[in-house]
Amino acid sequence: xxxxxxxxxxxxxxxxxxTVSEGQLQKPALRVTYSNxxxxxxxxxxxxxxxxxxxLYTGDTKDSYKTTWxxxxxxxxxxxxxxxxxxxxxxxxxxxxxxYTVNSDPQCRSPRSDSESIxxxxxxxxxxxxxxxxQLSDAVQLKCSGHNAGPGSYCTFIFNGAEIGGSxxxxxxxxxxxxxxxxxxxxxxxxxRCYYSEKKDGTxxxxxxxxxxxxxxxxxxxxxxxVSTHHTETQIQCEAPSPITGALFHLYDTRxxxxxxxxxxxxxxxxxxxxxxxxxxxxxxxNYQYRSFNSKTSDCVGPKEHPETGNxxxxxxxxxxxxxPLSEDVKLKCSGHNxGSYCTFIFNGAEISGSxxxxxxxxxxxxxxxxxxxxxxxxxxxxxxxxPRxxxxxxxSTVTVLGISDWLPxxxxxxxxxxxxxxxxxxxxxxxxxxQGSNRQPMPPSNDNVQASYSVASKEHNKDATPSDxxxxxxxxxxxxxxxxxxxxxxxxxxxxKTD
Numbered sequence: 001x002x003x004x005x006x007x008x009x010x011x012x013x014x015x016x017x018x019t020v021s022e023g024q025l026q027k028p029a030l031r032v033t034y035s036n037x038x039x040x041x042x043x044x045x046x047x048x049x050x051x052x053x054x055x056l057y058t059g060d061t062k063d064s065y066k067t068t069w070x071x072x073x074x075x076x077x078x079x080x081x082x083x084x085x086x087x088x089x090x091x092x093x094x095x096x097x098x099x100y101t102v103n104s105d106p107q108c109r110s111p112r113s114d115s116e117s118i119x120x121x122x123x124x125x126x127x128x129x130x131x132x133x134x135q136l137s138d139a140v141q142l143k144c145s146g147h148n149a150g151p152g153s154y155c156t157f158i159f160n161g162a163e164i165g166g167s168x169x170x171x172x173x174x175x176x177x178x179x180x181x182x183x184x185x186x187x188x189x190x191x192x193r194c195y196y197s198e199k200k201d202g203t204x205x206x207x208x209x210x211x212x213x214x215x216x217x218x219x220x221x222x223x224x225x226x227v228s229t230h231h232t233e234t235q236i237q238c239e240a241p242s243p244i245t246g247a248l249f250h251l252y253d254t255r256x257x258x259x260x261x262x263x264x265x266x267x268x269x270x271x272x273x274x275x276x277x278x279x280x281x282x283x284x285x286x287n288y289q290y291r292s293f294n295s296k297t298s299d300c301v302g303p304k305e306h307p308e309t310g311n312x313x314x315x316x317x318x319x320x321x322x323x324x325p326l327s328e329d330v331k332l333k334c335s336g337h338n339x340g341s342y343c344t345f346i347f348n349g350a351e352i353s354g355s356x357x358x359x360x361x362x363x364x365x366x367x368x369x370x371x372x373x374x375x376x377x378x379x380x381x382x383x384x385x386x387x388p389r390x391x392x393x394x395x396x397s398t399v400t401v402l403g404i405s406d407w408l409p410x411x412x413x414x415x416x417x418x419x420x421x422x423x424x425x426x427x428x429x430x431x432x433x434x435x436q437g438s439n440r441q442p443m444p445p446s447n448d449n450v451q452a453s454y455s456v457a458s459k460e461h462n463k464d465a466t467p468s469d470x471x472x473x474x475x476x477x478x479x480x481x482x483x484x485x486x487x488x489x490x491x492x493x494x495x496x497x498k499t500d
Contacts, residue, residue, distance in 0.1 A: 025045075025047065025100070025101075025102065025108075025109070025110035025111075026045070026046045026110065026111075027110060027111040027112070027113055027114075028043050028044055028045045028046075028054075028098055028099065028100055028110060028113045029043075029044045029113055029114070030042070030043055030044075030096065030097060030098050030113040030114065030115075030116050031044065031116075032096070032116045032118065034081070034119070037080060037081045037082065038078055038079065038080055038081060039078075039079050039080075039081050039084050039118065040076070040077070040078050041056065041076070041077040041078075041079070041096065041098070041116075042074060042075070042076055042077075043056070043074070043075040043076075043077070043098035043099075043100065043113065044073065044074050045073045045074070045075075045100050045110070046073065047073050047100070047102060048073070049102060049104070050071050050072075050103075051069065051070075051071055051102070051103040052069065052070055052072075052073065052075065052100050052101065052102050052103070053067065053068075053069045053100060053101050053102075053103070053106070054067070054068050054069065054070065054075030054077075054098055054099070054100045055067050055098060055099055055100065055109075056068075056077045056096060056097075056098050057096065057097045057098065057099075057112070058084070058087045058088050058091050058093060058095075058096055059088065059091035059092065059093030059095060060091075060093070061091060065087055065096075066079065075098070075100065077098075084096075084118065085118075085121060085206055088118060088121050088208065089121075089195060089206075089207075089208045089209040090209065092124060092208055092209075093208070094117050094118050094121035094208065095115035095116060095117050095118070096115065096116055096118060097112050097113045097114065097115045097116070098112070098113050099111065099112045099113065121206065121207070121208060122146065122196065122197070122198075122206060122207035122208070123146050123207060123208065124146065124207060124208040124209070124210065125144050125145065125146045125155075125194050125195045125196050125207045125208065125209065125210040126144070126145045126146055126210055127142070127143070127144055127192065127193065127194045127210035127211065127213050128142070128143040128144075128145070129141070129142060129192065129213050129215060130142075131215070132213075132214070132215055132216060133215070133216045133218065133291050133292075133293070134174075134175045134178070134215060134216070134217055134218070135175050135217070135218050135219070135220065135293055136174065136175040136176045136179075136217065136218070136219050137174060137175065137176070138174065138175055139172040139173065139174050140172065140173055140174075140175070140178065140215055141170070141171075141172050142157055142170070142171055142172070142173060142192065142194070143169065143170040144156075144157065144169045144170075144194035144195070144196055144210065145169060145196075146196050146207050153169055153196045153197065153198065154166070154167055154169075154196065154197050154198070155167075155168065155169035155171075155194055155195070155196045155197075156194060156195055156196075156197070157171070157173075157192060157193075157194045158192065158193045158194065158195075158209075159177075159178050159179075159180050159190050159191075159192055160180065160182070160190055160191055162180040162182075164177075164180070169196060175217040175218070175219075178190045178192070178215060178217055179217060184217065184219060185219070185243075186218065186219055186220065186221060186241050186242070186243065186244055187216060187217075187218060187219075187243055187244065188216070188217045188219075189214050189215075189216050189217075190214065190215050190216075190217055191212050191213070191214055192212065192213045192214070192215060193209050193210050193211070193212050193213075194209070194210045195207045195208065195209050195210065216291075218290065218291070218293055220244070220288070220290060220293060220294070220295035220296065221241055221295065221296060222287070222295060222296040222297060222298045222299070223238050223239055223240050223241070223249075223286060223287065223288055223295060223298045224238075224239045224241075224298070225237065225238050225239075225284070225285070225286055225298040225299060225301055226301070227284065227301045227302065227303060228346070228349055228351075229278060229303045229393055230349070232277065232278050233275055233276070233277065233278055234275070234276050234277070234278045234279070234284075234303050235273055235274070235275050235349070236251065236273070236274045236275075236276070236284045236286065236301070237271060237272070237273045237274075238251070238271065238272055238273075238274065238286035238288070238298065239270055239271035240265075240270045240271070240288045240290070240295070241270075242270065244270060244288070244290050245265065245267065245268050245269055245270050246264075246265050246266065246267050246268070246269065247265050247270075247288040247289060247290045247295075248262060248263075248264050248265070248288065248289040248290075249262065249263050249264075249265065249272045249274075249286055249287070249288045249289075250262055250286060250287055250288070250289070251263075251274045251276075251284060251285075251286050252284065252285045252286065252287075252297070252300075253276075253282045253283065253284050253285075254282055254283045254300065255282065261274055261276075265288075274286070278303060279303075280302070280303055282302060283300040283301060283302040284300060284301060284302065285297050285298050285299070285300040285301075286298050312336065312384065312385070312386065312390060312391035312392070313336050313391060313392070314336060314391060314392040314393070314394065315334050315335070315336045315343075315382050315383045315384050315391045315392065315393065315394040316334070316335050316336055316394055317332065317333070317334055317380065317381065317382045317394035317395065317396075317397050318332070318333040318334075318335070319331070319332055319380065319397045319399060321399070322397075322398065322399055322400065323399070323400045323402065324362075324363045324366075324399060324400075324401060324402065325363055325401075325402045326362065326363040326364045326367075326401060326402070326403055327362060327363065327364070328362065328363060329360040329361065329362055330360065330361055330362075330363070330366065330399055331358070331359075331360050332345055332358070332359055332360070332361060332380065332382070333357065333358045334357045334358075334382035334383070334384055334394065335357065335384075336384055336391050342354075342355055342357075342384065342385045342386070343355075343356065343357035343359075343382060343383070343384045343385075344382060344383055344384075344385070345359070345361075345380060345381075345382045346380065346381040346382065346383075346393075347361075347365075347366050347367070347368050347378055347379075347380055348368065348370070348378055348379055350368040352365075352368075357384060363401040363402070366378045366380070366399060366401055367401060373403060374402065374403050375400055375401075375402060375403070376400070376401045376403060377398050377399075377400055377401075378398065378399050378400075378401055379396050379397075379398055380396065380397050380398070380399060381393050381394050381395075381396050381397075382394045
């Protein structure tokens, strides 16, 4: 990478060469002619040398549209009218220009030529759209107009790059037509532009493209619906397809054509849950409203014991334990009078289906990936099925899951603090007892019997003794019967050293 002084030098050098070049490279002239469906453009220079490179520009852009070179002072650009028209339409201009460089100094260019207007380009079109949100079957009214767009003009609408031509400049299109047969989702954005021309096939003269406009096409398919029964209540979950969020949901039942409950989903949420009193004779349906449009209505469902499902006898749930850690297994068994081969277990409302009616689940599996605490109660139910019939739900059973593993670091920390506090307490008690012992009051003198004894080590008894005699004496004090909590006898030993 060049250093700052080098960059400054290069810029100064180019500036000086540009100044010299502009004095030497004069502004070229651009001539435009038309031949059939092509535009012939000639960039004519005053350069006396050989080998020049010419650049063609559309509008006021800095980047060139075409580049060519020549061994003479003239460069030729031959462009199809349709291609040049598209380039000018994208730039919102009808003018072209050129400049050139010479091989002896390719870094500096000549001044740009005067602009020339392309006669096949009409003024910019204007697009008008009646609505910005439409369903597949609904219509949106489009109108393309411009300065020279008369009753005999031909207009072309462009939907996400696909051109739709025609003789009318004001036309209705359904949401399906805007999609131009391409793939789509529940919510698809279509970018619309237009231009007008004096010929039916859109050939020049044609206008510059209009500014783009975006229309959202909705295909609001029916929501997913599921139902679960809990004692005296029935819960119906209604879920809109992605990416629909924040919709307004309506709940219907078989008693009426009108909805009887509404729930607004929160921002970023695509599903809601309705809770109604348990009624085995009703079935429930739902739909959702998004940006003022209603979706198709869901399939209708009823409680598991709805008569139309052809009830099987009530299921029976057996659980081997009622308390389990996260990592250990709980054995579950779902059975009934006509037990089939397909059983579904329900953990706090979340269904876990499978072919086996006797299975083991860890404490973590019972939680179904949900958040938990040290003690988490999980309500378990089950039912079995023999398609298309299903049994009535079993009675609920509660298992407590111990989330101990998540709390081991905390428990360990608490125990460590307790050990430290107990140690500190023991030390404090020890020093306190020691201090109280050192402050004990001396005993008063007594006239009690005192027994004293002494012994003397002399040279006669120890010939190898040192030049000193050591005298040892002991005094035994026997206390009388007293109410004081004192020892019954005290002994004191004295020693003296006598030197010769």
